[in-house]
Amino acid sequence: MTEDNQNPSASASIPAALVLNQSDNPRTQLISCHLNGQNYITWSNAMLIALQAKTKLGFIDGTVKKPDESDPLYEQWVTYNSMLVMWFFNATILKRKGFAAVSCLCTGCKSLVGRFEKTLLLRQ
Numbered sequence: 001m002t003e004d005n006q007n008p009s010a011s012a013s014i015p016a017a018l019v020l021n022q023s024d025n026p027r028t029q030l031i032s033c034h035l036n037g038q039n040y041i042t043w044s045n046a047m048l049i050a051l052q053a054k055t056k057l058g059f060i061d062g063t064v065k066k067p068d069e070s071d072p073l074y075e076q077w078v079t080y081n082s083m084l085v086m087w088f089f090n091a092t093i094l095k096r097k098g099f100a101a102v103s104c105l106c107t108g109c110k111s112l113v114g115r116f117e118k119t120l121l122l123r124q
Helices: 002-006 040-053 074-090 105-123
Strands: none
Touching: none
């Protein structure tokens, strides 16, 4: 993958969402606030902005689809999806209550959003 990032003609056919940058690693903390169950709106807005800045929002909104296992981009999708799962895991103090078992970020985010939307509605 590193060679593709250095070769502009090779990376031209790879969607921006599937390109690793030198600063991307599983320990990256994208935002300064951690989801704690009380700050979902602030936390989610910060995460959306951070993911948009890294051209990874498509993993959340579903526009970056999981390719078939036979697709040459499948391994890159798996790598980046795993990286994003870790970014979310690092951005929450609810670590043992959800993201540890997530394998597809889009599905995990829909579940998380649903859970917190219900909580917010109950508080109103």
